Amino acid sequence: MEALLPVLKSHPGPSVLVCSLLFRVAHRLLQRLPVPKVVRQDDLHSWKWRNLSVSLVHSLLTGTWALTCVVVWPETLSNIHSHHTPLSYLLVCVSTGYFVQDAGDIILTRHARGSWEFLLHHALVIWCFLYALYTQLYVAGAVIALFVEVNSVTLHLRLMLKLAGAQSSSMYQVNKFANLFTYIMFRLSTQFYLTWYIMHNYSWLDHGGYFLGTMIMMNVMILIYFYRLLRADFFPRSKSYVGQNGTHNNNKKFLSD
Numbered sequence: 001m002e003a004l005l006p007v008l009k010s011h012p013g014p015s016v017l018v019c020s021l022l023f024r025v026a027h028r029l030l031q032r033l034p035v036p037k038v039v040r041q042d043d044l045h046s047w048k049w050r051n052l053s054v055s056l057v058h059s060l061l062t063g064t065w066a067l068t069c070v071v072v073w074p075e076t077l078s079n080i081h082s083h084h085t086p087l088s089y090l091l092v093c094v095s096t097g098y099f100v101q102d103a104g105d106i107i108l109t110r111h112a113r114g115s116w117e118f119l120l121h122h123a124l125v126i127w128c129f130l131y132a133l134y135t136q137l138y139v140a141g142a143v144i145a146l147f148v149e150v151n152s153v154t155l156h157l158r159l160m161l162k163l164a165g166a167q168s169s170s171m172y173q174v175n176k177f178a179n180l181f182t183y184i185m186f187r188l189s190t191q192f193y194l195t196w197y198i199m200h201n202y203s204w205l206d207h208g209g210y211f212l213g214t215m216i217m218m219n220v221m222i223l224i225y226f227y228r229l230l231r232a233d234f235f236p237r238s239k240s241y242v243g244q245n246g247t248h249n250n251n252k253k254f255l256s257d
Helices: 004-010 013-030 043-070 086-108 118-133 141-147 150-161 171-201 208-233
Strands: none
Touching: 004 086, 004 208, 013 086, 013 118, 043 086, 043 141, 086 118, 086 141, 118 141, 118 150, 118 208, 141 171, 141 208, 150 171, 150 208
16 A cells, blocks of 8 residues: 555546556446436446446545544544545545546436536536645545435435335335435534534645635535425425425436536
8 A cells, every 4th residue: 555655646546547447447336236227227227326326436435534534543634734644545535436426427328417416516626636746735625525425225215116116115115214314413423523524624724715705605505405305205295296205307316416
């Protein structure tokens, strides 16, 4: 790992592209796994299933990785600006590669119009993560931001169960409450902690205004998605509101990470 770090830091852009290609390979391999018949019958649902499968792999990998980094190096939480380790730097590089791959998948498969808000989210994340990789600042902040991937695991599973028509299954019911818990614990709490940190240390942080603006935009987005989630799973108005993600639109998922 120590030998790999200088290479990553010297060539962060190409390193991200390599990670992006690895996720593309994972995308191809996951296509070989069996898919529910009800999903195969619809081209849009088939694409969503494949896309969510890769997203689930990313979430399982990076969510666990991010938590491990904080457990092993607790200073990650208190020194968001300048602390990083070889493992945390590699994590941000890998995750950036995923977001590049996912944005490319949305655009190249011509689903950009229905997923524009997720492309906006991806653009903000990619820019922030690339800034961290090139300047070696805020790497710890990016690691903490990846706590949200713990929640993304249950979000992706929720949507895949919906695509498979398993809303009435016991697995969906259990995941529904797990999703609510992780949304509050790992998505809302993480975003608000990062926002507080930037506001509290705004006077001396590099490009604090940009990062604060980015966090505010993301906070608005996750609160909107939280409202949609509650409305769809806990306070449904009528059956007409039950779509892939509880609304009438064709977006691929509540939140992409």
